[in-house]
Amino acid sequence: MPVFKLKVNGKEYSVDVDAATPILWVLRDHLNLIGSKYGCGVGSCGACTIHFNGNAIRSCQIPVSAASSATITTIEGLSEKGDHPLQKAWAEHDVPQCGYCQAGQIMTAAALLKKNPKPTDKEIDDAMNGNLCRCGTYVRVKAAIQKASKTI
Amino acid sequence: MAHTNKTIDRRSFLKVSSLTGGGLLLNFSWLAGHAMGAESLTELPNEWFELNSYIKIATNGNITLYSANPEFGSNVKTAMPMIVAEELDVDWKNVTVEQADFYPKRYSRQFTGGSQGIRQGWKPLRTAGATARQLLVLAAAQQWNVPAGEITTENGMLLHKNSGKSIGYGAVASLASTLPIPQDIKLKTTDRFKIIGTSKKNVDLEKIITGKPLFGMDYKTEGMLYAMIVNPPAFGKKFKSLDAASVKSMPGIIDVFPIKIMNDSYKRNFFDTATFIEMVAIVGKSTWEVMKAKKAIKVEWENAPETTYEMAGRPGQSIKQTIPAGLESSTDHKKIMETYTKNPGTVLRKDGNPEEAFQKAHKILERTYTCPFLAHNTMEPVNCYADVKADKAVIYGPTQAPEFIVGTIADILGMPKENIQINLARMGGGFGLRAYSHHMVEAAVISQKAKAPIKLIYSREDDMTYGIYRPAYSATFRAALDEKNQLLAFHVKAGGIPESPLHQNRFPAGAIDNYLAESWEHKSNITIGAFRAPRSNFMASSEQSFLDELAETMGKDPIAFRLELLDRAAKNPVGKNNDYDAKRYAGVLELVREKSGWNSSDKSKHRGVSAYFCHNSYVAQVVDTRISNNKLEVEKVYAAVDCGIVVNPDASINMGEGAIVDGIGNALFGEFPFENGVALKNNFNNYRMIRMKEAPKSIEVHFVKNEIDPTGLGEPLFPPIFAALANSLYKLTGKRFYEQPYLPQLTKQNIQI
Secondary structure, three states: OOEEEEEEOOEEEEEEOOOOOEHHHHHHHHOOOOOOOOOOOOOOOOOOEEEEOOEEEEOOOOEHHHOOOOEEEOHHHOOOOOOOHHHHHHHHOOOOOOOOOHHHHHHHHHHHHHHOOOOOHHHHHHHHOOOOOOOOOHHHHHHHHHHHHHHO | OOOOOOOOOOOOOOOOOOOOHHHHOOOHHHHOOOOOOOHHHHOOOOOEEEEEOOEEEEOOOOEEEEEOOOOOOOOHHHHHHHHHHHHHOOOHHHEEEEEOOOOOOOOOOOOOOOOOHHHHHHHHHHHHHHHHHHHHHHHHHHHHOOOHHHEEEEOOEEEEOOOOEEEEHHHHHHHHOOOOOOOOOOOOOHHHOOOOOOOOOOOOHHHHHHOOOOEHHHOOOOOOEEEEEEOOOOOOEEEEEEEOHHHHOOOOEEEEEEEEOOOOOOOEOOOOOOOOOEEEEEEEOOHHHHHHHHHHOEEEEEEOOOEEEEEEOOOOOEEEEEEOOOOOOHHHHHHHHHHHHHOOOEEEEEEOOHHHHHHOOOEEEEEEEEEOOEOOOOOOOOEEEEEEOOOOEEEEEOOOOHHHOHHHHHHHHOOOHHHEEEEEOEOOOOOOHHHOOHHHHHHHHHHHHHOOOEEEEOOHHHHHHOOOEEOEEEEEEEEEEOOOOOEEEEEEEEEEEOOOOOOOOOOOOOOOOEEEEEEEEOOOOOOEOOOOOOOHHHHHHHHHHHHHHHHHHOOOOHHHHHHHHHHHHHHOOOOOOOOOOHHHHHHHHHHHHHHOOOOOOOOOOEEEEEEEEEOOEEEEEEEEEEEEOOEEEEEEEEEEEEOOOOOOHHHHHHHHHHHHHHHHHHHHHOOOOEEOOEEOOOOOOOOOOOOHHHOOOOEEEEEOOOOOOOOOOOOOOOHHHHHHHHHHHHHHHOOOOOEOOOHHHHHHOOOEO
16 A cells, blocks of 8 residues: 655654545544544534645545645644634533534634634534534534634 | 442442452543643642542542443533532532443443433432541541531531631541441532532533544554444345455455344343344454445345344343334335324323213314434444453443443353443433444454454444434324313324324323323334433424414413413312423423513514423423525524523533524424335435524523422423424414424425525
8 A cells, every 4th residue: 555644733644545545534543633533424514624724624535645745734733732712712612512523613613713713603604514513512613613703 | 559448338329349440540641631720630649549439539639520420412421520529518620520430339320311310310429429528527527536516628628617627638538438438418408509500611621622532433442453334224124145255355354244243042121222133244454444345345135024032021021022024114104104193092091081072072173293213313423342352341432321231242242241341431422322232232242253352333324324213203183172262172192103102191181171192103123212302302392383273273372371271280180190290380481481571572573482391301492483584594592491400500501502403403304214124314415414504593591490309401402392493483484384304394385494
């Protein structure tokens, strides 16, 4: 199998895997970065969201072969001390219930705020609509994004 | 090492018999990066002392509380230790919470479900905390040589006012752990609560938002392999043969083999619902390689015959269960339900003379409501780690009910229960699904056969199509009215595939002189299981929709009409077996009326109301919908809840908001159809779930303030929302909603969402 080089959270990695392996499974099985979650494998739930050259993408949909020159950030690398404005706002609003989708929610929201620090309600809805939360924490997810938006 | 107290009363619920096992093998790694703001935890204690199964106190005063119940997002891991901490009288910021493993000798009822965690834990957890506190008081009394009655406690400190002495819990923890368990423990009066009733953050919050490992899916050990299963492609099919060569030489594939998860002689328990007993397992070096092999594998299936099995009933008894043959379709299910609706059912309750009342009725209102199967769709797909050796099995994964699966694992592995260790992972959702834990048996069998530790992962498609659904239900309601539009009689006939949802003793039973409740059931080979407020979720939606239409027919305000019925049930109840408290029921309706401004509200609002009692709690809800930018919008939801004392208010509001969103989503979109036994949906790209855009713009959750011991909260806000929404949509669209989901009818009315 070919060796692929990856840059994740500022670190260089080499992995020897099938070229079609989605980045999600490289992160989870080979790099021990398990913060990005498997939810659907078809890009429909957003639990696996990472930043790929600064864009929020579903890591279950991008093969490792397409990632060699990309800069990847996962929830583990979003902030050094877990103190990204969104993480602080998430804590303040005590958003999670089961917690499984939350890293994906935060990563999507972080990409949104980077491009659009003061999103409208509709812009938040549009950006977050690809992230499912089975526990139904949407009201708090939105409140936390609005809160973080005020602090940046 | 800490002391072992041999004098403890073994009949006591405080089951400290010995401290072998993992309890004292300290692992401090969890201290790093624990709960935010807990600065005092950075200092490592010399020793820990266990005062009972729930509490460890360190020499430096740090407190570890074990949370015995599995956590699936209902926040028991935070709320239940709060109850212990309250009576122990410690500062919450010095408390660390650890998930206890499954340990039936030490903990009773390690089960999360039925909204019973807090309710059933209330007294035992308070007693555990208060007992430990009293042990510390007695230890200080001994050390200071003063009467125990003169010692008070505050925030983890022992104080003796007369001498001015004070000392931290940690300093006497060693001595306290040697003392006999005191009797006649006094619990705090509610006015002295300092932790209960204040909002505390989720104890796993920081780990969740920074992506730390918490879930079964995240678990990994050295040398672990990855496994997936291949189930029959339809309900009513079974395994026939495997062409192992089809995948065995694929990269990363270690082994492929059929497995069987229950012996024919095994007597199942109630939670042993397993759709497929035989399946194929693929074991490999990585998830992706196993997923690829799963797509390429060649397996033959055949139609399953009718089968029977023994299910354990009361001790010494068993019940014969039959699973029918055949490939079922939802279109046939609908016809079957229509037939049952027309035929008499089994009478489960009859008050007065309903037949006569219907005969002399001036007007009869009759409506039938239906709902389809639903999949749970927890965000974390089914998974489980297992490491089975010759004489020991270690299982780690999501389960709401380890006690109900340990015997099944023991039987198929041929190992005593005592050799099976089940460790409880935080679950990425449960909603009832994980009360049925056959994934644990599958993982164990695969590990035993592969002779290696493995992590079993279900693909989303596996997770959605393996069974354990909310059943399809139907309910027909009839009301007899006289010429003055007064209610003479009430009739409900409800059933389902394959179980009936009827609670014959619930409201409005007890409020109407002539009342009849009938039930029916139709067998199916599609497996079902508890789904957030099982049965109640449909009965509330149908009954509360019907009462709304009945109130309208009678020319009454829907809240006032319900209150009239409840007033009758409170003052002069019909029958003796009514399982609700009419005054508390009325209380939530009155509260939601006040909070929503029901009587003074803008008449242009499209408001719907609903109220239901289940899981020992009472909930009333008001929903406002409107059309905004040509789309349906749930503008506002008000909820009033009576669940007794609220332990962790903000987290309880969060739970309520979630149940409301969940219910609105399932009411609008939830549907899981079958054709010839095949599930027609299998992933989130074809199973529509509620997303942020469709969620209510604003939700208010209000609690009735009282001093009643806490009751359920995880489920009760879910059932009534279906009807509150339907009743609001009626005001918005002019049409009643009788069939779930509501989306097709909205589409017909050109209303988009």
